[in-house]
Amino acid sequence: MGYETLEKVIELTDSSEALKKRLDSVADVLSHAFSFDQCAIYLYDEDKKIFNLCSLAGDEGGVVVTTYQEREGLPHHALAMDKPVIANMSDADRVVWRGIEDRGMTGFATAAVYPVKDDTSNYGVLYLKNRHRKVLSKRRRKLLDIIALQLSMTIKTQYCISNLTAANAQMRDMQARLIHAEKLVALGEMAATLAHEIKNPLLSIGGFAKRLSRQFNEDAPARLYVDMIAKESIRVEKLLDTILSFSVNKGFELNEEDINNVVNDALAFFEGEFRRVKIKVDRELKPDITPVRVDREQLKLAFSNFFANSMQAMGNGGILTLRTYSDDRWVFVEVTDTGGGIEPDIIRNIFNPFFTTKEDGTGLGLSIAHAIVTNHNGIIEVVNDLGKGVSFIIKLPAALKG
Numbered sequence: 001m002g003y004e005t006l007e008k009v010i011e012l013t014d015s016s017e018a019l020k021k022r023l024d025s026v027a028d029v030l031s032h033a034f035s036f037d038q039c040a041i042y043l044y045d046e047d048k049k050i051f052n053l054c055s056l057a058g059d060e061g062g063v064v065v066t067t068y069q070e071r072e073g074l075p076h077h078a079l080a081m082d083k084p085v086i087a088n089m090s091d092a093d094r095v096v097w098r099g100i101e102d103r104g105m106t107g108f109a110t111a112a113v114y115p116v117k118d119d120t121s122n123y124g125v126l127y128l129k130n131r132h133r134k135v136l137s138k139r140r141r142k143l144l145d146i147i148a149l150q151l152s153m154t155i156k157t158q159y160c161i162s163n164l165t166a167a168n169a170q171m172r173d174m175q176a177r178l179i180h181a182e183k184l185v186a187l188g189e190m191a192a193t194l195a196h197e198i199k200n201p202l203l204s205i206g207g208f209a210k211r212l213s214r215q216f217n218e219d220a221p222a223r224l225y226v227d228m229i230a231k232e233s234i235r236v237e238k239l240l241d242t243i244l245s246f247s248v249n250k251g252f253e254l255n256e257e258d259i260n261n262v263v264n265d266a267l268a269f270f271e272g273e274f275r276r277v278k279i280k281v282d283r284e285l286k287p288d289i290t291p292v293r294v295d296r297e298q299l300k301l302a303f304s305n306f307f308a309n310s311m312q313a314m315g316n317g318g319i320l321t322l323r324t325y326s327d328d329r330w331v332f333v334e335v336t337d338t339g340g341g342i343e344p345d346i347i348r349n350i351f352n353p354f355f356t357t358k359e360d361g362t363g364l365g366l367s368i369a370h371a372i373v374t375n376h377n378g379i380i381e382v383v384n385d386l387g388k389g390v391s392f393i394i395k396l397p398a399a400l401k402g
Contacts, residue, residue: 002143005033009147013154022154023055030147031058034140036128037108041116042068042075043124043155051075051125059131065104073102075125078113084141084148085113088133110134114148116155123155176348199240206233254293256399259324259331260285262296266303267322270311278317290326291399294376302372305365306335306392313339313390326398333394341386350382 012025023041031039038058042051049070056064068075077100078085087097088110095105105111108129116124126148136144209230216223263285274281310320314337323334342350351370373380373394383391 002139005029006143006146006150008033009150013150019155019158020054023151024057026147026151027055027057030126030128034128034136034144036112036130036134038129040064040104040127040129041124041151042127044079044116044122046122054124061107063103063106065102073104074100074111074113075127078115078125079117079122082115084115084144085111086136086141087111087113105129107131112136112144114144116148116152118149118152118156121156123152123159126151199237202233202237202240206230206237209233253295253297255296256291257294257296257299259289259292259294259333259396260287262294262299263303263322263324263333265296266300266307269304270307273311274320277311277315279311279314280319282319282321284321284323286323286325289324290331292331292396293399294396298372299376302369302394303333303335305369306394309365310335310337310339313337315339318389329398330395331398333396334391335394336389336391338389341384341388341390342382344384344386347382347384351380 008029009026012022012029015022027039027041030036036058038056038060040053040057041055043054044051051068051073053064053066065073070076071080074085074087074097087102087105089097089105089108095101095103097105097111102111104127108131110130110133112126112128114126114128115122116126126144128144206229209226213223213226213230216226267281271281307320310318314320318338320338321334321336323332323336325332351366370380373396377397379395381393381395383393385391
């Protein structure tokens with residue numbers, strides 16, 4: 001029986017199924033192989049010092065303890081003793097063994113509790129119970145030792161895989177941030193070169209166009225084209241000024257600010273335009289919010305770009321919701337629109353310079369906002385509800401007290 005049971009346990013634990021499903025199968029095998037009425041496997045939470053029930057097989061009658069708190073019950077006793085505990089009750093209605101109370105023993109006469117651990121870490125316990133007094137032979141106890149060791153290896157391997165997966169995800173995120181930063185650096189270098197080459201002749205073009213316009217009568221056909229040249233020159237000049245915000249490191253003037261005031265100042269610039277395109281603004285700004293240390297003008301520019309993006313997304317009519325709140329570490333600003341959301345296949349590109357889905361867009365607004373928030377050691381989270389709208393959650397470090 002011993003070799004076949006161990007072989008089955010190894011087969012189950014080495015499968016590619018989810019950890020819980022593997023442990024459920026092992027518990028079922030052990031309850032039958034060792035003829036115990038109930039077999040449970042608990043996983044240990046090192047941070048909270050508790051045992052949580054993961055798998056249960058066999059008789060589920062009576063009291064089933066889902067969580068053993070710190071220093072509670074036979075699982076913690078086995079952990080403290082660093083060895084298996086075999087408990088035989090003189091009365092099946094008793095729940096106290098050698099001064100240790102365990103509600104899970106209600107209705108059971110014998111319990112075998114095996115720590116699932118290795119030399120450095122505790123992973124849980126294997127908990128077998130029987131309603132009638134039962135004696136485990138030395139050979140069966142040794143087999144349970146080996147099975148507990150196999151379970152510890154299985155759980156440890158799964159934890160390592162989970163940690164590795166999380167680490168890989170974090171690394172990919174950092175890599176994406178690095179690529180984005182490199183794009184911004186390249187953009188800054190390009191802007192510094194092009195700005196001086198383009199801006200001076202552009203000013204001449206615009207200036208001469210305005211002077212030339214005054215030479216024509218208002219109803220002259222040519223004046224329309226000259227005025228268009230002047231207007232487009234101004235538009236290109238503004239675009240160059242926007243690009244220069246990437247290349248010119250003006251330095252931040254950090255001051256302690258109320259984020260609500262910064263949001264309201266940025267919003268004031270759009271109020272007339274919002275009324276014109278029938279966008280309603282709902283403000284849910286937390287009073288007496290934790291202050292932040294920011295460059296007020298830079299942050300106003302970032303919020304302005306978020307507002308402009310929302311206005312373009314909603315077109316003619318919608319609701320822009322602004323919320324502020326805070327916790328011990330962060331101050332949050334949520335900008336939510338009803339513009340229908342972002343297509344999943346492009347959402348990863350929205351902060352890339354020059355990426356735009358709008359015919360008259362430059363693709364720089366969200367890039368600039370992202371750069372400003374990042375330079376404030378902040379984070380932007382995007383919650384996309386396709387068909388409804390999108391929320392940009394800007395997280396800024398709370399100002400240190402004192």
